[in-house]
Every structure is written in C-alpha cells, then in structure tokens.
Amino acid sequence: MNAIWAALIGVGGTVLGSTITFFVQRSVADEAARRGEVERARQERLDAYVAFLSIVLRFRGTEIDRWHCEHEDPDADSTRTARAEARTARAEAIAALSRVLLLAGGDELQRNATDCVDAVGRIHTADTAEERDERITHANFRIRWLSEAAGRDIGASRVELPQLGFS
Known part of the structure; x- marks a missing residue:
C-alpha cells in the first residue's frame, strides 16, 4: 500500500x-x-517620424528654391521646374503625413505634424525676403518641436538637434 x-x-x-x-x-x-x-510599434513610429521629417526638410528646401525662382524670374523654365519640384515634395510630405497621422502617439503630435506641412507650404507665398525668413523660422520651429515630441513619443534619449538653417 x-x-x-x-x-x-x-x-x-x-x-x-x-x-x-x-x-x-x-x-x-x-x-x-x-x-x-x-x-x-515603437520602431514603426520611429520609421514614420524619420521619413516624415526627412521629407518635410526636403519640401522646405523646394519651397525656398521656388520662392527665389518666382521672385527672380516668374516666367523662366527654372521657375516652372521649381514649382513642379515643390508640388512633388508637397505630395510626398502629405503621403508621409498620412502615415504619421495613423501611427502618432497623440493628438498634439498629429496636429503639429499637420502644422509642419502647412508652415512649410506657406514659405513660397511670402511677398518679401523678410516675410519669407519669418515663415522659414516658423517652419523650423514646427519641425524642431515635432522632432523633439517624436523623440519623446518613441522614448529616445535626449539628443541635441542641430540648428536648422535657411536653406
């Protein structure tokens, strides 16, 4: 037993x-x-933010080029080319924005991403060089804020961002 x-x-x-x-x-x-x-999910947001910021910076450059061309010779072939490049860059920025809006970690981040595209898109409509510079400064502020907010959203450690120039 x-x-x-x-x-x-x-x-x-x-x-x-x-x-x-x-x-x-x-x-x-x-x-x-x-x-x-x-x-x-964090890596996917990181990829979306990096791609978006890269495209927005390219868009900013095309908007600045467009402004210069339109103020130097509005009827030149180079101006038409600059307009086309700016439109293409805007389309790319809106496509990248769509991805950020789907993945972003908060409403404020989403609003600021939209504001980045809008701020950059207004650069070419400035009437004077001073107004253009103000719009570039505002766009740079939006881009910097978004990059810092995106870093916080993905939990990145604090890194010092370079100053964003005018070109």
Whole structure:
C-alpha cells in the first residue's frame, strides 16, 4: 500500500510540477510577445517620424528654391521646374503625413505634424525676403518641436538637434 501512495504522490507531484511549469512558461511567452509588439510599434513610429521629417526638410528646401525662382524670374523654365519640384515634395510630405497621422502617439503630435506641412507650404507665398525668413523660422520651429515630441513619443534619449538653417 505504501508503494501505491508513493507512486500516487510521485505522479501527482509530476502533474503539479508540469502544470506550474506550463503556466509560468505561458506567462513568460505572453510577456515576450507583448514586449515584441510594443517594440515593433515603437520602431514603426520611429520609421514614420524619420521619413516624415526627412521629407518635410526636403519640401522646405523646394519651397525656398521656388520662392527665389518666382521672385527672380516668374516666367523662366527654372521657375516652372521649381514649382513642379515643390508640388512633388508637397505630395510626398502629405503621403508621409498620412502615415504619421495613423501611427502618432497623440493628438498634439498629429496636429503639429499637420502644422509642419502647412508652415512649410506657406514659405513660397511670402511677398518679401523678410516675410519669407519669418515663415522659414516658423517652419523650423514646427519641425524642431515635432522632432523633439517624436523623440519623446518613441522614448529616445535626449539628443541635441542641430540648428536648422535657411536653406
């Protein structure tokens, strides 16, 4: 009889140990999957922010070129080319903005991303060089704010951003 009890206790202990091991491993696997999903989403937002900021900076350059061409010779071929490049850059910026709007980690970040595109898009409509410079400064402020907010959203450590110039 003692042998039967010993066997039952052994089998029961094995089943209990296996059950506990199963639940612990499942918990560990679930946590690893959750962390993987969080990291994948963070990386996707990072990619969207980097692509957006890169495209917005290119758009800003085309808007500045467009302004110069339109004020030097509005009917020149170079002006038509500058307009076309600016329109293409704007379309790319809006496409990248759509991705940011889908992935961004907050309403304020989404609003500022939209404001970046709008601020850059107003550069070419300035009447004077002083007004253009003010619009560039405003666009730079929006771009800087967005890059810092995006860094906070993805949990990046603080890095010093270079000053954004006029060209």
